[in-house]
Amino acid sequence: MKEKEEFVGFDSHEYRPIVRNKSMQLLKDFVIAQKPAQILEIGTFIGYSAGIMLDAFDGCHVTTLEKYEDNARDAVKNLTELGFLGRFEVVCCDAYDYLQTNQNRQFDFIFLDGPKGQYIKYLPLIKNMLKKGGILICDDILFYGLVRSNQHIEHKHRTIVNNLRKFIAALTEDEDFETQIHEFDNGISVSRKKV
Numbered sequence: 001m002k003e004k005e006e007f008v009g010f011d012s013h014e015y016r017p018i019v020r021n022k023s024m025q026l027l028k029d030f031v032i033a034q035k036p037a038q039i040l041e042i043g044t045f046i047g048y049s050a051g052i053m054l055d056a057f058d059g060c061h062v063t064t065l066e067k068y069e070d071n072a073r074d075a076v077k078n079l080t081e082l083g084f085l086g087r088f089e090v091v092c093c094d095a096y097d098y099l100q101t102n103q104n105r106q107f108d109f110i111f112l113d114g115p116k117g118q119y120i121k122y123l124p125l126i127k128n129m130l131k132k133g134g135i136l137i138c139d140d141i142l143f144y145g146l147v148r149s150n151q152h153i154e155h156k157h158r159t160i161v162n163n164l165r166k167f168i169a170a171l172t173e174d175e176d177f178e179t180q181i182h183e184f185d186n187g188i189s190v191s192r193k194k195v
């Protein structure tokens with residue numbers, strides 16, 4: 001895999017919301033261990049984490065959802081250049097619409113890395129699309145430490161932080177999942193859907 005700095009589109013963004021190093025390693029390790037045939041990713045950006053997963057296990061197919069056309073186009077270029085043509089589908093859509101209209105699809109592994117304030121809304125839909133025994137990994141759930149902090153939350157972050165708190169409670173209290181939360185990077189959860 002090439003470095004993320006070499007990805008098409010990397011330089012055209014000032015803010016680059018790409019999975020951080022330790023979380024990326026965790027994601028990679030779980031794909032290697034789990035060998036999922038069908039992966040769903042919510043939040044493509046320029047295709048870096050999709051590339052990591054495709055590279056980690058050559059038997060997987062990744063369906064990845066991205067709202068913005070320029071990102072989706074760059075991701076297709078990057079994943080094609082990396083030699084993954086035929087093993088991925090970048091869907092330019094609003095993730096919630098896609099999840100609602102594709103409830104019949106089943107995945108072995110889901111990486112949730114889209115808009116943080118929406119995770120709580122996505123949870124029942126992705127739970128339904130994850131096979132029993134499948135893995136759900138959710139990135140950025142502690143949102144710069146604010147989710148577990150007692151400090152005053154600025155108005156601009158309040159909805160995201162409140163929604164992430166609700167999401168973590170729903171995920172950890174769900175008896176169909178076994179969930180671990182890691183505090184490194186921006187906080188990442190790993191859940192296994194019980195068989």
Ligand SMILES: C[S@@+](CC[C@H](N)C(=O)[O-])C[C@H]1O[C@@H](n2cnc3c(N)ncnc32)[C@H](O)[C@@H]1O
Nearest residue numbers: 017018019043045048049066067094095113115
């Ligand atoms: C954190 S970034 C994804 C980073 C990528 N997983 C990686 O690590 O390389 C989140 C992405 O979700 C996209 N996004 C935001 N809202 C969305 C929505 N409603 N539906 C689909 N994608 C959305 C953003 O445009 C952004 O590219």
